[in-house]
Amino acid sequence: MIRLEKRPTPSQAWTWATPVLAVLLTMLAGGLMFALLGKDPVAAIKIIFYDPLFNPQFAAYSRPQLLVKAGPLILIAVGLAMGFRAGIWNIGAEGQYIMGAIFGAAVGLAMYPSDSWMIFPAMVIAGAFGGFLWAMIPAVLKVVFGTNEILVSLLLVYVAEKLMAAMALGPLRNPEGGGFPGSRNFQGYPAASNPELFPNSGMHWGVVAAIIAVIFGYILLSRHLMGYHIRLAGQSPRAARFGGVSPARLVIFCLGFGGALAGLAGIFEVTGPAGQITTSFNTGYGFTAIIVAFLGRLNPIGILLAGLLMALTYIGGELASFMLGLPSAAIQAFQGMLLFFLLGVDVLSNFRIKIGREGHA
Amino acid sequence: MTDLLTLQGLTKAYPGVVANDDVSFSIGRGEVHALLGENGAGKSTLVKMIYGLVKPDTGTMILNGTPYTPAEPRAARAAGVAMVFQHFSLFEALTVAENVGLGMENPPKPTQLSREIREVSHAYGLPLDPRRMVGDLSAGERQRVEIVRCLLQDPKLLIMDEPTSVLTPQEVEILFATLNKLKAEGTSILYISHKLEEIRALCDGATILRRGKVVGSCNPRERSASELAELMVGQALHRPERSRSAPGKVVLQVAGLTSEHVEEFGTRLQNVGFEVRAGEILGIGGVAGNGQDELLSALSGETLGSSETVRFQGNAVGHLGPNARRALGMLSAPEERLGHAAAPDMTLVENAVLSGWHRRKLAEGGFVRWGKAKDFAEEIIADFDVRTPGPFVAARALSGGNLQKFVIGREVLQDPSVLVVNQPTWGVDAAAAASIRQALLDLAAQGAAVIVISQDLDEILEVSDRFAALNAGKLSAPRSTEGLTMEQIGLMLGGAHDMDVADTDEAEDIRETYEEGRL
Numbered sequence: 011m012i013r014l015e016k017r018p019t020p021s022q023a024w025t026w027a028t029p030v031l032a033v034l035l036t037m038l039a040g041g042l043m044f045a046l047l048g049k050d051p052v053a054a055i056k057i058i059f060y061d062p063l064f065n066p067q068f069a070a071y072s073r074p075q076l077l078v079k080a081g082p083l084i085l086i087a088v089g090l091a092m093g094f095r096a097g098i099w100n101i102g103a104e105g106q107y108i109m110g111a112i113f114g115a116a117v118g119l120a121m122y123p124s125d126s127w128m129i130f131p132a133m134v135i136a137g138a139f140g141g142f143l144w145a146m147i148p149a150v151l152k153v154v155f156g157t158n159e160i161l162v163s164l165l166l167v168y169v170a171e172k173l174m175a176a177m178a179l180g181p182l183r184n185p186e187g188g189g190f191p192g193s194r195n196f197q198g199y200p201a202a203s204n205p206e207l208f209p210n211s212g213m214h215w216g217v218v219a220a221i222i223a224v225i226f227g228y229i230l231l232s233r234h235l236m237g238y239h240i241r242l243a244g245q246s247p248r249a250a251r252f253g254g255v256s257p258a259r260l261v262i263f264c265l266g267f268g269g270a271l272a273g274l275a276g277i278f279e280v281t282g283p284a285g286q287i288t289t290s291f292n293t294g295y296g297f298t299a300i301i302v303a304f305l306g307r308l309n310p311i312g313i314l315l316a317g318l319l320m321a322l323t324y325i326g327g328e329l330a331s332f333m334l335g336l337p338s339a340a341i342q343a344f345q346g347m348l349l350f351f352l353l354g355v356d357v358l359s360n361f362r363i364k365i366g367r368e369g370h371a
Numbered sequence: 372m373t374d375l376l377t378l379q380g381l382t383k384a385y386p387g388v389v390a391n392d393d394v395s396f397s398i399g400r401g402e403v404h405a406l407l408g409e410n411g412a413g414k415s416t417l418v419k420m421i422y423g424l425v426k427p428d429t430g431t432m433i434l435n436g437t438p439y440t441p442a443e444p445r446a447a448r449a450a451g452v453a454m455v456f457q458h459f460s461l462f463e464a465l466t467v468a469e470n471v472g473l474g475m476e477n478p479p480k481p482t483q484l485s486r487e488i489r490e491v492s493h494a495y496g497l498p499l500d501p502r503r504m505v506g507d508l509s510a511g512e513r514q515r516v517e518i519v520r521c522l523l524q525d526p527k528l529l530i531m532d533e534p535t536s537v538l539t540p541q542e543v544e545i546l547f548a549t550l551n552k553l554k555a556e557g558t559s560i561l562y563i564s565h566k567l568e569e570i571r572a573l574c575d576g577a578t579i580l581r582r583g584k585v586v587g588s589c590n591p592r593e594r595s596a597s598e599l600a601e602l603m604v605g606q607a608l609h610r611p612e613r614s615r616s617a618p619g620k621v622v623l624q625v626a627g628l629t630s631e632h633v634e635e636f637g638t639r640l641q642n643v644g645f646e647v648r649a650g651e652i653l654g655i656g657g658v659a660g661n662g663q664d665e666l667l668s669a670l671s672g673e674t675l676g677s678s679e680t681v682r683f684q685g686n687a688v689g690h691l692g693p694n695a696r697r698a699l700g701m702l703s704a705p706e707e708r709l710g711h712a713a714a715p716d717m718t719l720v721e722n723a724v725l726s727g728w729h730r731r732k733l734a735e736g737g738f739v740r741w742g743k744a745k746d747f748a749e750e751i752i753a754d755f756d757v758r759t760p761g762p763f764v765a766a767r768a769l770s771g772g773n774l775q776k777f778v779i780g781r782e783v784l785q786d787p788s789v790l791v792v793n794q795p796t797w798g799v800d801a802a803a804a805a806s807i808r809q810a811l812l813d814l815a816a817q818g819a820a821v822i823v824i825s826q827d828l829d830e831i832l833e834v835s836d837r838f839a840a841l842n843a844g845k846l847s848a849p850r851s852t853e854g855l856t857m858e859q860i861g862l863m864l865g866g867a868h869d870m871d872v873a874d875t876d877e878a879e880d881i882r883e884t885y886e887e888g889r890l
Contacts, residue, residue, distance in 0.1 A: 015386075020716065020765065233738050233739060233741075234737055234738055234739065235728065235734045235737050235738070235739055236737065238721070238724060238739055241717070242714055242717070242721075242725065245714045245715070245716050245717060246710050246711075246713075246714035246715065246716075246717075248707070248710055248711045249710060249711055249712070249713060249714045249725060250714075251673050251693075252671065252673060252693060252705060252711055252712065252725070252726065253693065253694075253725045253726060254672070254692055254693035254694035254695075254697070256692070
């Protein structure tokens with residue numbers, strides 16, 4: 011009989027080994043899925059994990075993409091991790107990401123065609139504010155009326171999507187676009203654009219912001235009283251109340267911080283890789299970041315690595331569907347497996363497996 | 372007469388600890404046999420083996436002359452072994468009859484079951500109304516539900532685990548009358564306790580366990596309580612020393628404290644008021660669940676009230692949260708160690724920060740000074756003899772007694788003016804309990820006002836200068852503990868919670884109402 015026995019102290023080794031184990035299990039199960047779909051599993055795994063970085067034919071294009079994709083994922087995930095650590099479940103980062111893009115883009119477009127150096131910083135601030143504001147809706151509703159932040163934040167994603175479509179077709183539409191939906195392209199507006207900082211690196215201001223967020227998040231959690239209170243509230247809400255932690259303050263802080271970072275990701279994306287507000291500007295970073303946050307063990311350093319890994323599966327997945335004709339749903343299932351296995355093997359850091367007979371039936 | 376149950380060489384090992392090591396003894400028919408030992412001595416494991424919850428590694432049991440190897444509690448019950456647990460397994464939102472039925476293999480029809488409950492509870496002096504909701508019952512009445520559930524199965528051996536810990540002195544007497552009646556009918560009882568006077572009053576034989584081994588057996592009536600204690604602990608017990616001194620100025624005043632809202636099955640505090648002076652210990656007795664948690668929350672600042680209800684050194688503080696009160700010098704230690712007083716998965720260093728960061732200046736500019744926090748944790752560990760591999764161990768890895776010493780130490784070392792503790796030695800071994808009590812006495816001797824909320828009346832009498840009883844959310848007027856008798860205390864605690872022995876008019880009334888309802 012196999013039993014689980016609770017460890018007296020969580021195992022440090024397993025805490026770091028479980029993500030690696032989860033990736034290996036995903037490769038196995040994913041390979042099986044690819045085989046069932048009639049594709050060569052070894053080739054598919056190689057295309058997903060190896061070719062984007064090292065294949066001489068594709069790497070020149072895909073390597074910079076790694077940072078382009080990882081940047082927003084990491085930025086959003088660091089913000090979400092604060093809330094998840096405290097037991098506050100912001101599922102609507104996608105909406106906050108959209109609102110950040112709209113707010114920031116609106117500021118930039120209102121200034122067109124001024125070329126003041128202040129435009130881009132103002133847009134960044136407006137973007138963070140937009141995300142923050144959108145996150146304040148579930149936060150305030152939770153604090154005042156006790157609503158469930160999971161539902162409210164999630165449903166607001168769809169509101170934000172509609173709002174974005176309305177913006178792309180209405181107030182923010184490019185007046186010189188011949189009536190096509192979509193805003194002006196910021197790549198043609200240097201004062202408001204977020205270009206690649208080094209040629210072919212994929213590095214843009216959003217990636218810089220993500221790295222700063224990782225460092226900031228790490229210090230907050232490990233050194234600051236606020237981070238301590240976040241961890242305390244997540245592990246033991248009653249002990250947190252005894253410690254004088256105000257639940258309302260925590261909800262406002264965690265949702266606000268996560269919203270602001272998602273908003274930042276939005277404005278850096280719209281001014282950089284995406285270029286413009288369109289009816290389908292968002293690509294699910296806000297949802298994938300939830301996986302990244304957990305894959306990184308809600309630890310900012312872990313999130314940095316997890317974001318890079320997740321970006322790799324995105325790029326490799328695209329490559330695999332292009333090269334092998336794998337359906338994109340199979341790639342999404344593959345990414346879902348990663349989260350599934352991670353949560354599954356997570357139990358090993360708190361429990362040890364005992365094999366053998368035990369009297370208790 | 373042959374013995375009912377004989378245990379031979381029972382051994383049970385868990386990773387890192389031998390819970391029972393070659394335990395042998397026997398229980399005669401109609402004998403009340405005590406199993407004595409400190410927390411962690413292996414009493415629970417032993418009775419779990421008898422009740423079929425745990426399988427011994429080696430050793431044999433013989434019940435009624437035949438080998439007895441229960442694979443599960445159901446088999447044990449079928450063989451005539453029943454058990455009343457220390458922690459009740461009852462559903463608060465179900466009635467007495469429903470709860471009893473759930474614990475039976477083949478419960479009879481509800482009407483039949485209700486009649487049986489009435490008959491048995493009446494016959495043994497434990498009146499119970501089968502239709503009442505368990506959530507509305509007192510602890511003593513809940514225990515009756517458990518006992519009646521066992522008696523309905525007509526057991527040969529009844530195991531009782533710390534049955535009196537939740538009872539008032541009067542309720543204890545009723546229970547003992549019931550147990551004596553069972554004994555007279557030939558039922559054997561295995562009685563687990565660490566309360567020596569009770570064992571001396573009730574039991575015919577005793578087996579003493581220490582660290583999993585039988586260290587002695589005796590007739591408890593022929594031994595003094597201190598002899599039994601020494602057998603149990605393995606050393607002479609240090610009795611806390613106290614010196615009564617003239618109390619100082621009033622430090623804490625509570626007046627008109629009434630809970631505004633209460634959780635389901637919680638207790639509403641009703642117009643609670645008292646004063647505590649510097650250098651004084653006020654003991655607040657009463658069975659847990661009568662408002663103890665609510666009182667602690669109101670004093671710690673976890674639940675806020677109008678500012679005038681709590682006054683500290685003359686200033687109204689009822690509206691201030693926990694940290695604001697800590698800043699003034701009002702500290703507390705809740706009952707629940709894991710999950711309230713300490714976060715289970717956090718290290719001792721992190722838990723030292725929990726309530727200590729403000730007064731011990733463990734944070735500067737919002738940043739935690741982990742070096743200072745570690746020093747503080749080590750200071751607590753050293754001063755309060757907390758047995759732990761080190762300060763970076765998760766709180767949940769510590770034994771109850773050691774964690775309790777840590778929690779009390781954390782508050783005491785912050786030099787409080789007022790310290791409120793709830794059940795400071797619950798589930799703590801005798802040696803640790805004595806050192807915690809001594810720490811509280813020393814704190815009061817240094818001029819702090821201390822409030823000890825406890826359901827252990829011996830503990831309260833040992834440490835406190837004045838005593839007040841908390842019953843159903845109401846606090847009695849405090850009385851000096853000098854010359855206070857157990858009987859007076861019992862009356863202050865609300866007597867037997869309005870429970871009487873069965874052949875009274877009340878029980879008759881219940882039966883009549885019931886029968887009318889049926890017809």
